[in-house]
Amino acid sequence: xxxxxxxxxxxxxxxxxxxxxxxxxxxxxxxxxxxxxxxxxxxxxxxxxxxxxxxxxxxxxxxxxxxxxxxxxxxxxxxxxxxxxxxxxxxxxxxxxxxxxxxxxxxxxxxxxxxxxxxxxxxxxxxxxxxxxxxxxxxxxxxxxxxxxxxxxxxxxxxxxxxxxx
Numbered sequence: 001x002x003x004x005x006x007x008x009x010x011x012x013x014x015x016x017x018x019x020x021x022x023x024x025x026x027x028x029x030x031x032x033x034x035x036x037x038x039x040x041x042x043x044x045x046x047x048x049x050x051x052x053x054x055x056x057x058x059x060x061x062x063x064x065x066x067x068x069x070x071x072x073x074x075x076x077x078x079x080x081x082x083x084x085x086x087x088x089x090x091x092x093x094x095x096x097x098x099x100x101x102x103x104x105x106x107x108x109x110x111x112x113x114x115x116x117x118x119x120x121x122x123x124x125x126x127x128x129x130x131x132x133x134x135x136x137x138x139x140x141x142x143x144x145x146x147x148x149x150x151x152x153x154x155x156x157x158x159x160x161x162x163x164x165x166x
Contacts, residue, residue: 077147
């Protein structure tokens with residue numbers, strides 16, 4: 001088995017593990033019961049409650065503005081990785097995670113990058129669905145960081161010079 005295949009299998013196993021742990025530790029989704037106010041409480045004027053500060057752990061809509069920007073960032077980081085990898089291949093370097101045949105087929109490689117963005121959004125949705133809102137946001141933060149780091153690494157590599165015979 002090739003090294004890149006082992007890495008992919010381990011990454012898929014890790015993702016499956018995280019999803020299963022998130023499902024088991026998800027808080028029970030119960031709707032709070034509202035108590036009927038007594039007649040003495042209805043006469044009293046209650047002060048309005050203070051609005052809670054918005055926190056990543058508080059429930060929110062999945063397609064809110066912050067997630068929109070985070071998913072845009074993931075797509076931009078994957079696009080940067082796409083172009084940096086093509087640049088690296090043009091300079092004679094070898095791809096580490098994928099086969100060179102996949103990278104050299106531009107349509108297939110663009111599909112792989114788009115699928116990576118989709119998987120990131122899907123993982124964020126699973127965290128959102130099971131109530132892990134901080135992990136939902138951190139999925140995108142980590143993905144942006146790793147994709148950008150990989151792209152910067154690709155641009156920093158020296159051009160491979162093919163040794164010619166005497």
